[in-house]
Amino acid sequence: MGLFDEVKQNVTVRQAAERYGLKPNRSGLIRCIFHNDKSPSMKVDRRYYCFGCGCTGDAIDFTAQLFDIGLKDAAMKLADDFGIPYSGRDRGSPQNRRSVSAKKPEPTPEELWQKKHLRCLRAYLDYLSLLLEWKEQYAPKTRTEEWHEKFMTALRELSVVEYYLDILLFGDRADKEALVKEKWKEVERIEQCEREDKGDRHKRTERCHERNVPDGR
Ligand SMILES: [Zn+2]
Known part of the structure; x- marks a missing residue:
């Protein structure tokens, strides 16, 4: 299985949100990260769906938006952060890896x-x-x-x-x-x-x- 499938299979949006410090309320809602959300209107589960702006996607889309990185970097970040082995992991270019970790100091x-x-x-x-x-x-x-x-x-x-x-x-x-x-x-x-x-x-x-x-x- 490829990197994207491995990650999608193993990480839900909710898990990613919690891992990166966005705690869903009792209804499973967080503030939307795609639009300027005044009150939580993004449902996070296996995928996310925003009742405010209608955006939807999986954990990779979510992470890419949250850290302002590409989908590939987002998938690798999730794989690293959730300990998911994927084929080609070690062949991943060191430059990509560095650019992902370089994003970390940006405040969430x-x-x-x-x-x-x-x-x-x-x-x-x-x-x-x-x-x-x-x-x-x-x-x-x-x-x-x-x-x-x-x-x-x-x-x-x-x-x-x-x-x-x-x-x-x-x-x-x-x-x-x-x-x-x-x-x-x-x-x-x-x-x-x-x-x-x-x-x-x-x-x-x-x-x-x-x-x-x-x-x-
Ligand atoms: Zn939204």
Whole structure:
């Protein structure tokens, strides 16, 4: 049997997707890798089928698209990654082999998502520690003293930020994705704010306060 047949026989699209970090949801769906898919609409099984753009194919087509490589390279990559022996394996040109492995450092969609999630998480962790500082630093010293605005902000927003962090750390995948998507602009503002006012603590806290009040949930 030739390389292509061996691979098609032994590797399903679902196995390839999981191997390369794309975890299907409970319905066996992932985000389509052929079109800009907002929510998972690609069914992965033995073959893939996208309900959004209608594309379909086997594990080799899938892998070729995912890593942006040719079908032959994709078939060899799958054979290597799934330990499938094929005739002519050792005769494969070393150049081809190198070009396949050279693609590896490129981030997969899953790795890109992990990065985005981490960035969001960091931004909110920073914001959390800022709010905790305010809560302590601006706490009223006496019973009659009027509450400082930052103290009230901290009280009000801590629970919101903690709620976001709870989702980012312990939520299920769909909730995390929804939150990252919804709050992405805000995260960029928090980071921008940090950069602009680095070293100028007072100004930084003022601006962060003005510009990054999370809307309530
Ligand atoms: Zn699609």
